[in-house]
Amino acid sequence: MKNKRTELIVSAISNGTVIDHIQAGNTFRVFRILGLENTDHQVYFGTNLTSSKYGKKGLIKISDKFFEKEDINKIALVAPTATLIEIRDYEVVKKELVSTPETVENIVKCFNPKCVTNNQKVSTKFKVITDHKGNMKLSCHYCEKTMDKSHIEFL
Amino acid sequence: MSKLKGRSLISITDYSKEEILQVLDIAEGFEKNTRQKLLDQYVVASLFFEPSTRTRLSFESAVQYMGGSIIGFASADTSSVKKGESLKDTILTVSNYSDLIVMRNPIDGSARFASEVSPVPIINAGDGANQHPTQCLLDLYSIRKTQGTLENLDIALVGDLKYGRTVHSLVQALSLFNATFHLVSPESLKLPSAVKKWIGDANLKYYQYTDLSDVIDKMDIIYMTRIQGERFPDPLEYEKVKNSYILNNSMLANSKENVRVLHPLPRVNEISEDVDDNPKAYYFQQARNGVYVRQALIAAILGLK
Numbered sequence: 001m002k003n004k005r006t007e008l009i010v011s012a013i014s015n016g017t018v019i020d021h022i023q024a025g026n027t028f029r030v031f032r033i034l035g036l037e038n039t040d041h042q043v044y045f046g047t048n049l050t051s052s053k054y055g056k057k058g059l060i061k062i063s064d065k066f067f068e069k070e071d072i073n074k075i076a077l078v079a080p081t082a083t084l085i086e087i088r089d090y091e092v093v094k095k096e097l098v099s100t101p102e103t104v105e106n107i108v109k110c111f112n113p114k115c116v117t118n119n120q121k122v123s124t125k126f127k128v129i130t131d132h133k134g135n136m137k138l139s140c141h142y143c144e145k146t147m148d149k150s151h152i153e154f155l
Numbered sequence: 156m157s158k159l160k161g162r163s164l165i166s167i168t169d170y171s172k173e174e175i176l177q178v179l180d181i182a183e184g185f186e187k188n189t190r191q192k193l194l195d196q197y198v199v200a201s202l203f204f205e206p207s208t209r210t211r212l213s214f215e216s217a218v219q220y221m222g223g224s225i226i227g228f229a230s231a232d233t234s235s236v237k238k239g240e241s242l243k244d245t246i247l248t249v250s251n252y253s254d255l256i257v258m259r260n261p262i263d264g265s266a267r268f269a270s271e272v273s274p275v276p277i278i279n280a281g282d283g284a285n286q287h288p289t290q291c292l293l294d295l296y297s298i299r300k301t302q303g304t305l306e307n308l309d310i311a312l313v314g315d316l317k318y319g320r321t322v323h324s325l326v327q328a329l330s331l332f333n334a335t336f337h338l339v340s341p342e343s344l345k346l347p348s349a350v351k352k353w354i355g356d357a358n359l360k361y362y363q364y365t366d367l368s369d370v371i372d373k374m375d376i377i378y379m380t381r382i383q384g385e386r387f388p389d390p391l392e393y394e395k396v397k398n399s400y401i402l403n404n405s406m407l408a409n410s411k412e413n414v415r416v417l418h419p420l421p422r423v424n425e426i427s428e429d430v431d432d433n434p435k436a437y438y439f440q441q442a443r444n445g446v447y448v449r450q451a452l453i454a455a456i457l458g459l460k
Contacts, residue, residue, distance in 0.1 A: 114283050116264035120242050132352065142264025143285050144166065146349050 013044070016063040018085040019075065024048050027058025029078045033154050034062075034071060041065045054081065073101045077108070077152060080136070100128055100136060108138060111151040115143035124155070160458035163270035163277040167288040167324045172331040179296050181451035181460045182444070185220075189447070193459045194223025200253035201227035202245070203280070204236065204260040209420060209442055210280050210289070214257050217449040226252060243272045250275045255457060258282075276456050284320055289452065290419055291324035293445040298376055300444070301415040301437055305332040311370045313339040314380035314400050314425060316346040321419045322380060323350045330354055336361035337370045341396045344386060366399050372409045377402070379418045379425050379438075403427040407435055417441050 022030050027047040036043050042063040051057035058079075066086060067075075075082055076098040086094040106123040117124045117140070125141035139146045159174060170178070185191065199218045203211050211229060218225050227249075228234045236245060242260070246269045249256060258269055259280040266279035266286065281287040299305045310329060312322050316338055326336065326346070330353045338346050338361055345363065354361050364370055371377065382400055387393040401424060402416065415437040418426060422438070430436045454460035 112263055114261075114263045116242070116262045116268045116282075119262050120265075120268065122264075122268050132355070140264065142267045143283070144264070145285075 012090065013042070013061050013063045013087055014090055015088055016041070016061065016065050017067055018087060019060045019062075019079075020057070020083045020085060021051065021054065022047075022058035022060070022079045022082050023054065024056040024058050026079045027060065030058070030060060030075055030082070033074050033078060034060075034067075036060070036062065039065070070107060072098055073104055074107050074154060076100045077104065077136075077149075103127055103141075104138065107155055109153045109155050110140045110143060110145070111147045111153070112140065112143050112145045115140060115145065117142055159452075159455040161276055162456065163266075163273075163279075164288050164452060164456070165266045165270055165277065165279045165282075166286045167291045167328050169288070175292065175295060175328065175331070178292055178448065178451050178455060179299055181455055182292075182296055182447040184460075185447040185450040185454075186444070189220050189450070191220075191450075191454075192222035193454055194218060194221040194457075197223045197255075197457065198253045199223055199225055199453065200249045200256045201225055201229075202234075202249060202256060202258045202260075203227070203229050204231040204234075204258070206230055207259055207281065209445065210259060210287075213442070213445040214278075214280060214289075214449050217446050217453060220446070221450060221454070223453075227257075242269060246273045246277075255453060278452060278456065281320075284318065286324060287320055288324060289445070289449055290321050291328050292452070293441065293448040294321065294325055294378070294417060294419070295328055296444045296448050297415075297417055297437060297441040302375055302413060305329070305334075307333050307335075308375040309335050309337060309373055310376045310378060311337040311339055311367075311374045312346075312378050312380070313367055313402075314382045315344045315386060316340040316380075317344040318383075318386065319380045322346070322378070325378065326350050327353050330357040330359060333357075334359060337364065337374065338362065339364045339367050339370055339400070341365060341382070341387075341392075341399075343388075343392070344382065365396075367402060368399075368406060371402075371406055371414075372411070374414050375411065377410075377414060377416045379416060379422075381421070381423055381425055401425050401427065402430060404429040404433055407433060410435065 024047050044061040047058040048056045082098045084096050105125045110117045116122050126138035129137050129139050137146050137148050215225050250273050255276050257278045257280050261283050263283035263285040266282040270277040316322050384393045414435055418438040
């Protein structure tokens, strides 16, 4: 029932992508990361929507847009619980959880100002690791520094 | 022929335990016979983008003992870097003139990047605050030589454990050898949790202290490092703690017979000069061992050992 109500709050789209189950606090981060502020596509979004799973969630619908793997990886870094739903002709044709990648290349900036990636023309590369408390962290392939989520800045 | 042939050495974790031991074994051979002319007709490039005394001179001495030629520069001021040349271009150019490149660079991660663009192997002689694997290998060589083994030792690491890169690499490497770590530092310069994780992942133990005199008598190795006053936000705080990390000869009175005092050098005042004549002081021999270890690395990487 609750899911149905959500669908009613945010308009349906005929073709495109729905990003569902974003932790409510991260809706606008996902928005920014995907560059939706400047897109020509129709975008509908909601935040603090009721979710049986998470209490509150965010939801974004983008018409006529299907994402590349690189973009999905970006979403996984800030919204690891998100679901990606592909809509074609009002039908759900694909539904998948985003998955945190093992490595991320050239989408995140290294937080270490002395890292070679901030000083020479070098693409960034990180290993995605989990610390003993279960927090996701990024370990720079070059300077070997580890940064936590709060330091993540997208290129 | 060694598995190290043709491979760059950027971080101590690039080598397995067996590969570390292999380098130390080869280095023993160079200690017995330093002047093995293996590098006849070989050219080694030594690119030091920032000043260094021990590391640069011991690499150059290693090459010359083996009869090789050295090209390069001792500061970025005397290279094309000053004209704005990128690191990639410098490496690609120099690789045309040499069989192996030894590089020190103040930028973190520059060595890994250089190894990815270079057609010849790179030995990292220090990349900023990141890694200094040849120092780590010479520390391991010194520990094994003085203790007869690297296994099951009590090691005190003293001083700036937060920023000291030699300490971090040493912890990573000694975690392969079942060491027990005794970490002696001011509160504000404790070993970072990412480095402690190495110890935990290896199921080893560490203990933390704020006073050097609490650990001396039980140790096999006392590894001293320099505490820089400028690391402290409050100069008064530094004044209060600095004497807790100075080792003098009388403090060694009840230490174990086999204990040796190591220091990556340069020393400022953290080891009093009255320790120098104590047979337990080993830091100058340690620096000498750097030549054998670097000879071993160069020979192994060039496939000559």
